[in-house]
Amino acid sequence: MAKDNITLYDMIERILIPTDFSESSRYALKYAVDLNAVFGARLFLLHVLQDFTEFSEYNLSPSILPQLYLEFEENAAKRLEEMVNTLVPAEMHCDTYILHGVPFFEIIQFAKREKADLIVIGSRGRTGIKQVLFGHTAEKVVKKAPCPVLTVKHPETEFTLP
Secondary structure (H helix, E strand, O other): OOHHHOOHHHHOOEEEEEOOOOHHHHHHHHHHHHHHHHHOOEEEEEEEEOOHHHOHHHOOOOOOHHHHHHHHHHHHHHHHHHHHHHHOOOOOOEEEEEEEOOHHHHHHHHHHHOOOOEEEEEOOOOOOHHHHHHOOHHHHHHHHOOOOEEEEOOOOOOOOOO
16 A cells, blocks of 8 residues: 555554543543544553552551552452443453553553554543642653544543633
């Protein structure tokens, strides 16, 4: 096929949907599923568990970390499965992944490694102190991603001036 004849339809074969389990990220998954009805791409639903070693002020004992990670990972796996079972039609292929680290960095590295053609991410994740601690993941992904990023605003999100 000549390069001039390649369409957007031909280009979107792998869609990455990062999730923090917020309503915004659930809405982004719904959006990706609707898009995928056109593209027939492979979906990658990804959750990144934050590395606890960054929070030295909590004085977490190194002996407790493996059990803590295991519990969080088991919970994340259940939540990913629930999202797939309730939001992704059975005929669509959707793989789930759990990574450990800094969310925006792991999302970008995963997109590079898996050659994602599109990232669909909620524009606002969890709010409050988590947003202050972790920064704006979606904004960092948009700036550094190796592929196009579609940020999806939850319909109930209202814009407010800082």
